[in-house]
Amino acid sequence: MSFDVPSDLYYLESHEWYDPDTGRVGISDFAQDELGDVVFVELPDEGDDLEQDDQFGIVESIKAVSDLYSPVSGEVSDTNTDLEDAPELVNDEPFGDGWMLEVDGVDESDLDDLLTAEEYRDQIE
Amino acid sequence: MSLRTPPLRDVHDAAGATFTDFGGWEMPVEFDSIREEHTAVREDAGVFDVSHMGQIEVSGPDAEQLMQRLTTNDVSALDPGDAHYSSIVTAEGSLLDDTVVYDRPDRDGFLFVPNAGHDEQMADRWTAHRDDWGLDATVENRTTAYGMVAVQGPNAPDLVADASAGAVLDLSMFETTRTEVAGVSCLVSRSGYTGEDGFELVYDNEHAETVWNAFDCQPCGLGARDTLRMEAGLLLSGQDFNAESNPRTPYEAGIGWTVKLDTEFVGRDALERAKEEGVEEKFRGVVLRERGVPRHGYDVTDGDGRVIGELTSGTMSPTLDEPIGLGYVSTDFEPGDRVGVVIRGDEKKAELRTPRFLD
Numbered sequence: 270m271s272f273d274v275p276s277d278l279y280y281l282e283s284h285e286w287y288d289p290d291t292g293r294v295g296i297s298d299f300a301q302d303e304l305g306d307v308v309f310v311e312l313p314d315e316g317d318d319l320e321q322d323d324q325f326g327i328v329e330s331i332k333a334v335s336d337l338y339s340p341v342s343g344e345v346s347d348t349n350t351d352l353e354d355a356p357e358l359v360n361d362e363p364f365g366d367g368w369m370l371e372v373d374g375v376d377e378s379d380l381d382d383l384l385t386a387e388e389y390r391d392q393i394e
Numbered sequence: 395m396s397l398r399t400p401p402l403r404d405v406h407d408a409a410g411a412t413f414t415d416f417g418g419w420e421m422p423v424e425f426d427s428i429r430e431e432h433t434a435v436r437e438d439a440g441v442f443d444v445s446h447m448g449q450i451e452v453s454g455p456d457a458e459q460l461m462q463r464l465t466t467n468d469v470s471a472l473d474p475g476d477a478h479y480s481s482i483v484t485a486e487g488s489l490l491d492d493t494v495v496y497d498r499p500d501r502d503g504f505l506f507v508p509n510a511g512h513d514e515q516m517a518d519r520w521t522a523h524r525d526d527w528g529l530d531a532t533v534e535n536r537t538t539a540y541g542m543v544a545v546q547g548p549n550a551p552d553l554v555a556d557a558s559a560g561a562v563l564d565l566s567m568f569e570t571t572r573t574e575v576a577g578v579s580c581l582v583s584r585s586g587y588t589g590e591d592g593f594e595l596v597y598d599n600e601h602a603e604t605v606w607n608a609f610d611c612q613p614c615g616l617g618a619r620d621t622l623r624m625e626a627g628l629l630l631s632g633q634d635f636n637a638e639s640n641p642r643t644p645y646e647a648g649i650g651w652t653v654k655l656d657t658e659f660v661g662r663d664a665l666e667r668a669k670e671e672g673v674e675e676k677f678r679g680v681v682l683r684e685r686g687v688p689r690h691g692y693d694v695t696d697g698d699g700r701v702i703g704e705l706t707s708g709t710m711s712p713t714l715d716e717p718i719g720l721g722y723v724s725t726d727f728e729p730g731d732r733v734g735v736v737i738r739g740d741e742k743k744a745e746l747r748t749p750r751f752l753d
Contacts, residue, residue, distance in 0.1 A: 305424060305427060305428055305617070306427050306428050306429040308687060308709075308710035309685065309686060309687050309710065309717075311686075316521060327738070329687045329710075330422070331429065331617065331709055331710055331712070332424075332426045332428060332617050332620075332709075333689070334689065353685065370471075
């Protein structure tokens, strides 16, 4: 099976993505497929400070509970409240309406610690 | 230890299934999505490969006596073609397993179906007690010789009837017959583990693919089987009770009706005492009234921080779209009471229910 890995995003080995253009964070197509039907997402509050690689939330599918890790350090400027009523958006559009957070104040140097799309593709294939 | 593989392993793989280790068997957990498979069974029909379930045949002059003395239900009440749900308990009355006992319709003797990974333990238990008691009975572990599928859902009876040479729609719950399905001789029982109408079929493994392909409906994995059985409030052996890590009597587990104290069986005296003394905790359901998903191991509280029980299973119910859990809760609390479930340190509001969540 081939998975969507947008080339303009950066990735953590634990399958979260970060979009430097929008500041958004979510989980990858591969991750949502591995999890199966997502039924619950627990996210931090706006204004919370995140540290790169630290746990920031929980995603639960029918069969599993998984921790979410932050690809970057910064402040949570927005969260996707649509996921409260429609967590399945994570399955349907992991890189679109299934986004989870927006992070402000990210240091560009954080990107050096992330996987490029090519590196991430190698990891999941 | 390498996993035991069901005969349909490659067929499932070709259908895109993902697999899991279940009771030492490499079984399909999901074909399309748990939600899709679950919904198919509630609204239409689904077919499950349940070849990981144990298959033990007991025959010979003393077969009935051996079955009677090692299971808690009244085997003597069964006529050929009948089956019933039963318990297997320790001398102390703790559940070792739950099982279905079939009084075979096609020849003398019984077939019983222990849970995945328990077949060798149960076959050993049966032969050891047979020898101790000097009974004349043959115990054969046929787990790897037989396959089993379950066809479940409101449209399952018609699907099975269409594929069967004999009449199956007249079978009552747990009634069993032998007939050909897609040309394969099968033991067909009106039973299942989903809370829906349906059938379970046992056949020689060499015909597994023919039987599997006989049903044009949603293939389902163990993921959907688990969510379906939770909504129906049905116990999962090893998870909702475990003789070592979570010993429970049938009374605590809510299946006291499988215990017939007027029969003689291993554990009878302990269960008689347990019944007289009453239970302090009982198998209950909970529905969360706040966001979250209940899971195995989470504490149940009185809603004010005091722990009154623990969950053994939980999920987001695909049918009800509500977070549901099952577990053991103090009998000081009744279905309908407001309780709490502790999720990652937070006490979430919940309601105590009977284990069956379906209408």
